[in-house]
Amino acid sequence: MARIQHVQARQVLDSRGNPTVEVDVLLQDGAVGRATVPSGASTGKKEAVEMRDHDPAEYLGRGVTQAVSSVEQIIAPEVTGIDALDQSALDGKLIALDGTPEKKRLGGNAVVGVSLAAAKAAAASACLPFYRYLGGLGARELPVPMVNILSGGMHGGGNMDFQDFLAVPLRAPSFSAAIADLASIFTAMKQVLQSRGVYRAGVADEGGYAPELESNEAGFELMVEAIERAGLKAGKEAAIAVDVAASQFANRRGYHLAVEDVSLTSLEFIERLEKWVSRYPIVSVEDGLGEEDWVGWKDLTARLSVRCQLIGDDIFVTRADRLQRGIREGVANAVLVKTNQVGTLTETLAVLALARRHGYHAVISARSGETEDDSIADLAVATGAGQIKIGALTRSERLVKYNRLLRIEQQLGDRAQYRGAEVFEGFTA
Ligand code: PGA
Ligand code: ZN
8 A cells, every 4th residue: 555645836947948846745654746737729619628727917928837736725634545556546536526528627637737746656655667567577669759940830939831841760679779870860960961951050949940941841851861961761761650730720611731832622622631641751640630620630541541541630639539549530540649748647547548559659748848857758658658749859858758768768677668650660751
């Protein structure tokens, strides 16, 4: 037994300088777990609600003191005495206490903080690394990282419509070798941007470069150039992934690309995506269409799912009911997994299990607003999800997670597994 003795919360800052919730859970045996909650910018409409104070006098309304008191005044008395080793009982209690699918009453940011901090306390009580506590002896697969190189959309200040152009390592036999290739591509991209006169100092929310480009397609061209400048064969040794984050420029009639000033119907936009997948070495497309465009998503999936990974982020928001609908209707072939989109660790594990049962790929993901919390690294190894998306190889809120994975890889030694390009086997793009 590792009973919860005390739960404390506080307001700290995230990587955008916004207040966020931090929770400490102390167990009767003295073990402590801490979780610091991340925050999205291009959030899905059906995500767990991020409770903010909306008091203009404090942090321009961004304060989270209500969520902090949700933890201390409402949740703490209810969970004190619960065995932290029984995660599903704890999360069941949190879900019942809130009573809404979107965690509106307590705030998703309060709930997820308690859920994760308790799990980390339980791992400490069991004297196990978090990945081992969550995943047991079988937890030994390092995820393939897809790394942000160019940022746009909400994360880049409107420089281009698409949110992320990412590099995917294909030749690397290990996680650490993958990081080395990706770091070379990141550095090469700076040279490419400088040579074209579009480099500008500073990085975007997820640490990528945010150049002003004349078109969204130019992002794919730059990616190929950077991969080759890094000495890698584009498509064979490293490939491209894109997070279109299309919900951000979707409207009732279709999709408006501001950079090119064109409006397209869903079908026209699908045809563009198809053309790009044919023209460039793209192995993964995330949120190629908007979160409400289920009809378009079905069509997109029918046309492209044999050729590349199609990840649903905003459309599924890490919720089993929404992924279930996607599976039923033939929407996407992969799911993005962010614990704070759904609210508890138990619900996150359920989504991963559902994806696995139906042959959907899973990508564990950070948020654009992050913290020094590195638990998603452990979550990826624990669940053998196969892929992770953390942002660029800059900014410490990203690096803390990449570096954690490097340490886990070393700790596992010969037992470490890494699938690399095998993850994308079967796609014909
Ligand atoms: P967000 O971006 O954290 O701003 O939602 C990440 C993503 O869209 O994958
Ligand atoms: Zn996304």
